[in-house]
Amino acid sequence: MLFKDYLLMVLTNYQTEKETQYSKNKLADSIRNEPLSIDIISNLDSTKYKISASAGNGQWAVIPWLSIYDRKITESAQKGYYIVYLFTADLSGVYLSLNQGYTFYQKNYAREDPKKKIELVSKYWQANLPFLKDINGFNSNKINLNYKGTGTVLPKGYELGNIFSKFYSTNDLQKMSTDKALSQDLNYMITVYQELKESLYTTFDKVNAHIVKGQSLYKLTEKIENKKSKSVNKDMILIENPTQIPTNLEITKPKNLGNTKRKPDYINNLERNTKQGLEGEELVIKNQIDILSKDSKLKEYVDQIKHLSVDEGDGAGYDILSFKKDTKNEILEHYIEVKSTKSGIETPFFMSSNELEVARTKGKQYSIYRLYKKHKNDTEFNYYIINDPYNNIQKEPSKYKVLPSKKQKD
Incomplete structure (x- = not known):
């Protein structure tokens, strides 16, 4: 399967399958397991990167996702910095996003407005990573996952945690005959991700604490x-x-x-x-x-x-x-x-x-x-x-x- 076909599979089938039982659902299984057999994902160094995808935990997720974690930063979507493909709630498209784990902020800044804290960190990196350029559809604009409900805060957390992204509509993906453009975009995002990694002087949680206090990492x-x-x-x-x-x-x-x-x-x-x-x-x-x-x-x-x-x-x-x-x-x-x-x-x-x-x-x-x-x-x-x-x-x-x-x- 091509990666563009994997993304289209989710976009075109997710809404229908959400109306059925989650347990043992074939689409949910494909979302989790198929990326490991797709070249542009499976070719990543498994000793360096962890791949994880989800359609939900016991029930269908509002926002299905596919994440790429640098193991030296994090191995979880709940904390740290990572690359993630985020499907919009209305299934109009998917974002390739350099993002953050919102659960970390909920736990560590529960009484200090976690939404404000994660947004502060996002804005810090947007101002300090040299590779964040508005080119080829990439930008540091806010993302919109089109979630209108109130049942979960995670979509809002993803939106605020976004540092850098590119959006692909269903129409964009249907026009692609190969994975060449998706592969180039992922390689570029990995370069940005590594640039962020090189800016970390210690673990991400200590860096986050430094940033939310308004202290520059370049003046430790x-x-x-x-x-x-x-x-x-x-x-x-x-x-x-x-x-x-x-x-x-x-x-x-x-x-x-x-x-x-x-x-x-x-x-x-x-x-x-x-x-x-x-x-x-x-x-x-x-x-x-x-x-x-x-x-x-x-x-x-x-x-x-x-x-x-x-x-x-x-x-x-x-x-x-x-x-x-x-x-x-x-x-x-x-x-x-x-x-x-x-x-x-x-x-x-x-x-x-x-x-x-x-x-x-x-x-x-x-x-x-x-x-x-x-x-x-x-x-x-x-x-x-x-x-x-x-x-x-x-x-x-x-x-x-x-x-x-x-x-x-x-």
């Missing part, structure tokens, strides 16, 4: 924010010229380190990474100021260099906006992502899905400055530059573990 503690201006070691320098890009590196799988119950120290890790990242970025800022200042045509753009990661946060997909000349001597914006390590040249680095997508769209105007040390205690960083990195890296989706590719394209 005053302690970290106050240290930003003091974080850079002024003795650190960047060598004058870049080194050659290494082309003999291979991404290797990590050794099995065994089971450990020690929890990561999120605050200390963030503090350490913030300090090291800012050191590298400030060194590249100085490098760019120096390069532009020495060029008669570029020097007038020095004042327009921007430290985006500090001025506007991490959502841009690059750290620094600078300028460079193309082969025709025309001035172009230069988008620079800085990746620094206190280890050696062979150390892989990580890119978020957002950074990778921005690198793809910016092409040859996007560069990675990879800073590294020959010796751990050195006071100078060496560096190499990967131009057009989307086409010039090896990557492993973990976020993305990255090394230069063996053959660099022009």
Whole structure:
């Protein structure tokens, strides 16, 4: 069965079957079990994602659904963030939605207006996830499940919990001859879902608590924010010229380190990474100021260099906006992502899905400055530059573990 046929099966038969007994109903069984044999669903990594669908629990649901859970966030429609196909109550269509478990808010904010809390969290992510763009039918608008009854609050919870969605009418699905468009849309939604996941500094419940208090996840503690201006070691320098890009590196799988119950120290890790990242970025800022200042045509753009990661946060997909000349001597914006390590040249680095997508769209105007040390205690960083990195890296989706590719394209 094609996935579009599965969706149409629910839309065209659900109303009739709701008038019959729920127990042992063939449609209810198909809604639950059929997705596991449909390619675009069954091809998802089962170690990473859990698939669940429901037509009700003991009785017919007002809103049948099919959910995809990242196991590291949640495995239940009652809590956390997940992708869900939500069929409207009037069966006019189905939403592909990045959504939240409303039951969590009912339990944890029973006396504090759970509807207001879940909506607050939805709006937070709508304002802070860079991939939420109104393209190809996707948007962050409110969804309408067309439920007119009063017997359950779940439809309203789904509507308020929606972060990002796309609607397919029955007519839209009937026009499809293959699952290609549905597959592309699901892959895009998974990219958005992973972007949200990468923004979580700890478990979703702690993140939610942080958001409903009106605190930004990008400013976790005053302690970290106050240290930003003091974080850079002024003795650190960047060598004058870049080194050659290494082309003999291979991404290797990590050794099995065994089971450990020690929890990561999120605050200390963030503090350490913030300090090291800012050191590298400030060194590249100085490098760019120096390069532009020495060029008669570029020097007038020095004042327009921007430290985006500090001025506007991490959502841009690059750290620094600078300028460079193309082969025709025309001035172009230069988008620079800085990746620094206190280890050696062979150390892989990580890119978020957002950074990778921005690198793809910016092409040859996007560069990675990879800073590294020959010796751990050195006071100078060496560096190499990967131009057009989307086409010039090896990557492993973990976020993305990255090394230069063996053959660099022009």
